Each structure stands twice: as C-alpha cells, then as structure tokens.
Amino acid sequence: MRNAPPDSNQPPPFEGRNLYLTDPALQRAVAREGGGWAHERLAAWGEALGSAEAFALAARANRFPPQLNTHDRFGNRIDEVAYDPSWHELMALATREGEHCAPWVDPQPGAQVARAASYLLHAEVENGTQCPLTMTYAAVPVLRRCAASLPPLTETWLPRMLAQDYDGRTLPVADKRAALIGMGMTERQGGSDVRANVTVAERCGDGSYRLAGHKWFFSAPMCDAHLVLAQADGGLSCFLLPRLLPDGTKNAVRIQRLKDKLGNRSNASSEVEFDGATGWLLGEEGSGVAVIIAMVQHTRLDCAIGSAGLIRGAVAQALHHARHRRAFGRKLGDQPLMQNVLADLVLEAEAATALAMRLARAFEADASPADVALARLATPALKYWICKRATATVSEAAEVLGGNGYVEESPLPRMLREAPLNSIWEGSGNVICLDVLRAARREPTAIDALEAEIVGARGADASFDRYTSGLMESLHRDDLDERDARRIAGNIAIALAASLLLRNAPRPIAEAYCKSRLEEGSGGAFGTLPGGIDCRAVVTALG
Numbered sequence: 382m383r384n385a386p387p388d389s390n391q392p393p394p395f396e397g398r399n400l401y402l403t404d405p406a407l408q409r410a411v412a413r414e415g416g417g418w419a420h421e422r423l424a425a426w427g428e429a430l431g432s433a434e435a436f437a438l439a440a441r442a443n444r445f446p447p448q449l450n451t452h453d454r455f456g457n458r459i460d461e462v463a464y465d466p467s468w469h470e471l472m473a474l475a476t477r478e479g480e481h482c483a484p485w486v487d488p489q490p491g492a493q494v495a496r497a498a499s500y501l502l503h504a505e506v507e508n509g510t511q512c513p514l515t516m517t518y519a520a521v522p523v524l525r526r527c528a529a530s531l532p533p534l535t536e537t538w539l540p541r542m543l544a545q546d547y548d549g550r551t552l553p554v555a556d557k558r559a560a561l562i563g564m565g566m567t568e569r570q571g572g573s574d575v576r577a578n579v580t581v582a583e584r585c586g587d588g589s590y591r592l593a594g595h596k597w598f599f600s601a602p603m604c605d606a607h608l609v610l611a612q613a614d615g616g617l618s619c620f621l622l623p624r625l626l627p628d629g630t631k632n633a634v635r636i637q638r639l640k641d642k643l644g645n646r647s648n649a650s651s652e653v654e655f656d657g658a659t660g661w662l663l664g665e666e667g668s669g670v671a672v673i674i675a676m677v678q679h680t681r682l683d684c685a686i687g688s689a690g691l692i693r694g695a696v697a698q699a700l701h702h703a704r705h706r707r708a709f710g711r712k713l714g715d716q717p718l719m720q721n722v723l724a725d726l727v728l729e730a731e732a733a734t735a736l737a738m739r740l741a742r743a744f745e746a747d748a749s750p751a752d753v754a755l756a757r758l759a760t761p762a763l764k765y766w767i768c769k770r771a772t773a774t775v776s777e778a779a780e781v782l783g784g785n786g787y788v789e790e791s792p793l794p795r796m797l798r799e800a801p802l803n804s805i806w807e808g809s810g811n812v813i814c815l816d817v818l819r820a821a822r823r824e825p826t827a828i829d830a831l832e833a834e835i836v837g838a839r840g841a842d843a844s845f846d847r848y849t850s851g852l853m854e855s856l857h858r859d860d861l862d863e864r865d866a867r868r869i870a871g872n873i874a875i876a877l878a879a880s881l882l883l884r885n886a887p888r889p890i891a892e893a894y895c896k897s898r899l900e901e902g903s904g905g906a907f908g909t910l911p912g913g914i915d916c917r918a919v920v921t922a923l924g
C-alpha cells in the first residue's frame with residue numbers, strides 16, 4: 382500500500398485572486414474619495430493583475446532584463462533597447478487600462494482616484510513598467526500648458542499620449558498609434574541640484590535647439606521623447622527631445638550603457654550623451670524648473686501611490702503565508718507574537734492606502750482650493766513617508782515567509798529590491814523633506830488646509846489630539862530648522878493617516894494606529910505593538 386503524500390505544509394499559490402475585491406481598505410478609500418463609479422472597472426483590473434499569468438509576466442520581465450544594442454551588424458549606431466516580450470505585454474495591459482492617461486482623457490470627478498487605484502494595484506505585481514507610465518501621465522499637463530507655442534504638441538504628441546494603446550515600434554511619432562514620454566534631469570555632477578546642469582542648448586534659425594551634453598540617469602530610453610533640462614542663453618530651460626526626428630532619422634541621443642541596478646530590473650535606465658540632439662523649447666528660456674515642476678508634482682504622487690501598492694502587495698503575501706503555514710502545532714497566524722507582527726504590518730498597509738487615495742483626490746480637476754493647498758504640503762510629505770515605510774514593511778513582510786521569502790521564485794525579494802527606489806528618485810528623502818519645510822514656510826494656506834483636514838478627527842482619540850496640537854504648533858513657528866525636516870514631514874504623514882483612519886477605518890485599526898504611532902517611543906521594529914491592542918481584530922479587518 383502506498384503512503385499518502387506527506388503534508389508539505391506549504392501554502393497554496395497566492396495568485397489567482399482578485400487584488401481589488403480582496404482589498405477592503407482600497408475599496409473603502411476609492412469610494413470615500415469619489416472613485417466609486419469605477420468599481421466594476423477596478424474589479425476587472427484586480428482580476429487581471431491577480432492572475433497567475435500576470436504574476437508570471439512580472440517575474441519574467443525582471444528575470445530577463447532589457448539589453449542595449451548600440452550598433453547594428455553593419456556598424457551603424459542604432460541605440461536600441463531590446464525587451465523581453467513580457468515587458469511589452471505588461472505595457473499593453475497597463476496602457477489599455479489607461480494608467481498613463483485616464484484622468485486627462487476623462488477628467489470627471491474621481492478620475493484621479495480611480496486611476497490611482499489602478500496604479501496601486503499594478504504596483505502590487507510589477508514596478509518597472511510603471512516608470513514610463515508615470516512619466517507619460519505626468520508629462521501631459523506640462524505639454525498641454527505649452528501647446529499654444531508648439532503646434533506639433535496638439536497635432537501629434539498629445540493625441541498619441543492620450544491613446545489607451547501601446548505601440549513599441551521605432552517610428553516617428555506621427556506614424557504611431559500611441560506615444561510614451563520620459564524625463565532627463567539628472568547629470569553626473571548633480572541630480573537633486575538640477576540648476577548645476579551643464580548640458581547646453583543652442584538656438585537654431587528654424588526655432589529648434591541643438592543640445593550637447595549628457596544625462597547620467599535617463600530611464601525608459603525607448604520612449605518616443607524625453608523632457609530634458611539644458612542651459613540655454615536665457616538660463617536653465619526645458620526641451621522636448623524626440624527619439625526619432627519627423628523625417629524618420631534617429632535623433633543624436635547616444636545610449637552609452639544601461640545601469641546595472643539593485644532592483645527595477647525590467648525597466649531600462651540608461652546613460653546618454655547628446656551629440657547635437659534636436660529639441661524644442663517648452664515654455665520660455667530660463668523657465669526650465671518652473672515648467673518641469675508640474676511634472677515632478679505628479680511623479681511624486683505616483684511614488685507615494687506606487688509605494689503604497691508595494692506595501693499592500695507584500696503584506697497581502699505575508700498574511701496569505703501566515704494563514705496557511707503551521708509551526709509548533711499552530712498556524713503561524715495564530716501565534717501571538719506573529720499576530721503582533723502581522724497586525725503591525727496591516728496598520729502600515731491601511732495607512733499607506735488611505736493616504737495615497739486621499740492625496741490623489743487633491744489632484745482632481747475639480748479639487749477645492751483647500752485641496753490644492755494641501756497637495757503642496759502633503760505631496761512631498763507623503764512621498765517621503767510612504768516610500769520610507771515601504772522598505773521596512775516589505776522587509777518584514779518577506780520575513781513572515783521565512784526562507785521562502787528570500788528565494789527568487791517568490792516575488793518578495795524583487796519587491797524588497799524595488800522598495801528603496803521611490804524614495805530616491807523624484808526627490809530623495811532629505812531633498813523632499815526640505816521641500817516640505819519650504820511649503821510650510823511660504824504657504825500658510827497649506828498649513829491651514831492641513832489643519833482643516835486634521836480637525837475632522839479631533840476628539841476621537843486623546844493621543845491624536847495631543848500629537849496634532851504639537852504638530853500644528855511646530856508648523857506655525859518662524860524658526861523651522863532644516864535639521865528637523867524629516868521629523869516634521871513624517872509627523873505630517875502620520876497625523877494625516879491617523880485622521881483618515883479615525884474617521885474611516887474599522888475601530889480596532891484606528892485605535893491600534895494611534896496607540897502605536899502617536900505615542901512617544903513608537904516607530905521601532907515591527908511586532909512591537911503595545912499591550913491592549915486586539916491584534917487578531919486588526920488583521921481580520923484587512924480582509
């Protein structure tokens with residue numbers, strides 16, 4: 382007689398689930414912030430992303446990263462990056478979903494929130510593909526603003542950027558169905574301090590410019606154009622730099638090499654040299670920072686949403702494992718100390734989701750003046766905080782899987798390598814916190830808007846009242862110190878999260894968040910929630 386197969390004590394596959402319908406926090410946030418009308422669409426997207434096929438595409442796109450081909454077999458320069466087919470499939474799925482354009486195509490109330498939810502769900506599965514999607518999404522308002530002075534933007538570029546389609550062919554943009562846009566600011570000698578850019582742009586008789594210089598980081602080089610900063614006679618200026626010129630010839634953008642990166646491996650990030658590359662001025666000479674800042678505000682929003690997705694994705698994997706795996710005679714999820722860890726992780730996922738969706742609402746076309754002011758302060762603060770929390774959260778979530786979480790067949794190692802990136806680009810930790818300080822000093826309406834948001838939860842929790850009074854007091858001081866910028870940015874994010882959770886989350890989650898995040902001495906390792914918190918109730922509330 383054959384023995385029954387031994388119980389491997391391994392969990393069933395995670396995939397094959399609807400990532401939206403299994404996320405009550407996200408569904409609540411979408412409905413609350415005005416995107417409830419997109420429920421069916423998000424449910425369909427959650428189903429597609431949660432499939433075994435989508436997870437397999439994500440794994441493949443990162444296992445077989447893009448390759449640079451500088452020359453063809455005849456020795457001609459081609460500067461082509463070849464991607465695994467899985468990259469193109471993921472790009473086709475996401476562009477069909479409209480991640481790069483939906484709120485611009487149909488700016489109905491809740492459009493930014495609905496798109497943010499799509500983006501968050503995508504971030505749970507794959508992140509490299511999100512780079513060109515974000516840059517295209519963020520470039521639309523910039524190009525619309527500059528459209529009057531540059532007719533091809535309206536005639537050729539914008540309609541293709543707004544197409545819910547993907548066209549990866551190397552053709553002049555006019556011959557394509559859809560176009561993607563990247564951005565090039567960072568140079569060898571400085572990334573945060575873009576005013577130190579040394580690439581130069583010289584005006585030609587026909588109104589175009591010739592650019593000479595380099596970019597040290599130039600992601601998604603197969604985009605149809607990049608928005609690039611360079612020094613013109615009138616100062617630092619922003620240019621549209623197409624990959625192919627209207628006559629079909631290659632622009633003089635030489636890809637020197639691809640970066641060998643810690644994570645984000647499905648996405649190509651290159652070093653490029655401009656050898657008299659042709660560009661068209663966007664805005665006025667000397668207004669480069671002012672022009673590109675509109676783009677940066679949206680890319681920062683996406684960093685916050687993307688990191689919220691990474692957090693949610695990793696925590697969902699951890700909960701799944703702990704619900705199935707047994708040790709010492711009990712399910713991991715039933716062990717008291719593991720419950721503390723899981724509950725602590727769940728709090729982070731709930732907070733990040735609520736924050737990201739609330740921030741997205743402040744970007745709606747019909748956002749109130751108070752929300753516009755709030756976004757000025759909250760975008761850098763939440764970008765800083767959610768991105769910082771992602772690395773710690775993903776790392777702890779991976780440990781819940783034990784050794785399985787350290788093995789490449791699991792998505793956790795990839796998520797862990799990805800996690801620090803959103804904190805670096807689009808304003809590294811310190812730089813973004815200095816921006817929070819700048820907003821606090823210069824824009825009193827932003828502080829008023831923050832206070833108005835917080836007031837809604839006053840009286841619900843004594844520690845919240847104490848914490849937020851202290852925060853508002855410190856924001857009103859004239860002598861805000863640069864050295865305090867991280868503390869202030871983090872406190873703004875925590876106060877906003879607590880306020881949202883107190884008003885909207887299940888009571889055990891709101892109470893546990895306040896008890897563990899607002900008291901002196903909190904914020905250490907995960908799994909150190911204080912006594913009196915019902916960890917099981919917190920974990921169950923996540924669904």
Ligand SMILES: Cc1cc2nc3c(=O)[nH]c(=O)nc-3n(C[C@H](O)[C@H](O)[C@H](O)COP(=O)(O)OP(=O)(O)OC[C@H]3O[C@@H](n4cnc5c(N)ncnc54)[C@H](O)[C@@H]3O)c2cc1C
Nearest residue numbers: 564565566567571572573598599600650806807809811812
């Ligand atoms: C994978 C990847 C892809 C990228 N893709 C692109 C791209 O497509 N286009 C693009 O333009 N860039 C891109 N970047 C570059 C990225 O935006 C920069 O790396 C980032 O802005 C930081 O610039 P830096 O590397 O020059 O660091 P630095 O500016 O030298 O900063 C180093 C550190 O010093 C801190 N710092 C700077 N100033 C201060 C200050 N005043 N006070 C205190 N601390 C300070 C920063 O916070 C940072 O931690 C990419 C980066 C990565 C990792």
